[in-house]
Amino acid sequence: MIILKTDDEIELLRQSNLLVGRTLAEVAKLIKPGVTTRQLDKVAEEFIRDNGAIPTFKGFPNPYGGPFPASICTSVNSQVVHGIPNDEPLKDGDIVSVDCGTFLNGFCGDSAYTFTVGEVSAEIQQLLKVTKEALYLGIQNAVHGKRIGDIGYAIQNHCESNGYGVVREFVGHGIGKDMHEDPAVPNYGKRGSGPLLKKGMCLAIEPMITLGDRKVYLENDSWSVRTRDKSMAAHFEHTVAVGLDAADILSSFEFIEKVLGE
Numbered sequence: 355m356i357i358l359k360t361d362d363e364i365e366l367l368r369q370s371n372l373l374v375g376r377t378l379a380e381v382a383k384l385i386k387p388g389v390t391t392r393q394l395d396k397v398a399e400e401f402i403r404d405n406g407a408i409p410t411f412k413g414f415p416n417p418y419g420g421p422f423p424a425s426i427c428t429s430v431n432s433q434v435v436h437g438i439p440n441d442e443p444l445k446d447g448d449i450v451s452v453d454c455g456t457f458l459n460g461f462c463g464d465s466a467y468t469f470t471v472g473e474v475s476a477e478i479q480q481l482l483k484v485t486k487e488a489l490y491l492g493i494q495n496a497v498h499g500k501r502i503g504d505i506g507y508a509i510q511n512h513c514e515s516n517g518y519g520v521v522r523e524f525v526g527h528g529i530g531k532d533m534h535e536d537p538a539v540p541n542y543g544k545r546g547s548g549p550l551l552k553k554g555m556c557l558a559i560e561p562m563i564t565l566g567d568r569k570v571y572l573e574n575d576s577w578s579v580r581t582r583d584k585s586m587a588a589h590f591e592h593t594v595a596v597g598l599d600a601a602d603i604l605s606s607f608e609f610i611e612k613v614l615g616e
């Protein structure tokens with residue numbers, strides 16, 4: 355069932371999502387060769403709790419194993435999503451996708467950003483650029499009267515025309531009082547297909563894009579998802595509210611980009 359949100363509820367969602375953006379900016383300040391993803395997780399959890407929110411990912415149940423043990427997902431290089439923070443230092447040339455979720459004033463925030471560590475190759479920089487562009491092309495279609503398939507088509511078309519793989523096994527989602535609500539928001543699809551978009555629908559749009567083949571597998575930790583061919587993967591995510599003329603982006607990369615000097 356798709357739950358439409360009132361304007362007041364959308365403002366509460368915005369507060370939660372802005373906190374995610376500010377948390378990712380705190381993480382961005384620390385990312386450099388030698389730092390561990392566990393250190394990033396510690397800073398993120400403290401920042402979320404200091405701001406009166408709960409990290410929604412921590413303890414999140416898993417049908418395949420134990421609950422998620424951390425407050426952020428940190429997916430390094432060929433990991434696509436759901437990587438578990440650990441004590442392995444990040445290296446020059448790595449990329450790390452950081453996904454963060456908060457629960458504040460009864461509503462969920464959910465946003466993700468792929469960061470570079472030190473100097474990365476032009477090939478990887480291009481993957482990140484195209485994935486972020488695809489996210490915004492998807493968001494342009496989160497408009498009243500369009501359909502879910504219009505979002506997926508825009509993302510898929512941009513990424514595949516650049517030669518990249520679009521992961522099928524994991525998708526975006528509705529979001530509100532629960533982190534995962536209906537509808538599913540695939541990063542692929544046909545124009546004019548799928549559920550009708552209506553003002554007040556709130557969606558997490560999150561392309562997961564691979565430099566090589568799109569096929570992925572679940573690692574032995576029952577969480578981390580990695581490309582089968584070990585090619586690099588990028589993940590950018592915004593939470594948005596469907597609007598009459600344009601989507602309202604509730605999360606924000608502005609805090610991150612200020613830290614990164616972009």
Ligand code: MG
Nearest residue numbers: 453464465466
């Ligand atoms: Mg997320």
Ligand code: MG
Nearest residue numbers: 464558560591
């Ligand atoms: Mg999400």
